[in-house]
Amino acid sequence: MQTRNKFLDDMAQLMTNAMGVAQGAREEAENAMKSLIDRWLADRDFVTREEFDAVRAMAQKAREENAALEARIAALEEKIAGK
Numbered sequence: 003m004q005t006r007n008k009f010l011d012d013m014a015q016l017m018t019n020a021m022g023v024a025q026g027a028r029e030e031a032e033n034a035m036k037s038l039i040d041r042w043l044a045d046r047d048f049v050t051r052e053e054f055d056a057v058r059a060m061a062q063k064a065r066e067e068n069a070a071l072e073a074r075i076a077a078l079e080e081k082i083a084g085k
Contacts, residue, residue, distance in 0.1 A: 049057075
């Protein structure tokens, strides 16, 4: 026949409750940190990947057009210098 020790049962229950409280505190801290980071990022002027890619494509097109115009100007200057 086994006898149960009330003290040990109470200590086990206390430890179980303490672990639950610690888990809840950890989750609360994680949520607070995520919220803080989200607010910090929202205050910055970061762009989305789509916006970045769009501007990058526009810059590439502008560089290509600039190179084409430089070639045209050089050809026109040669034509003028040849007269």
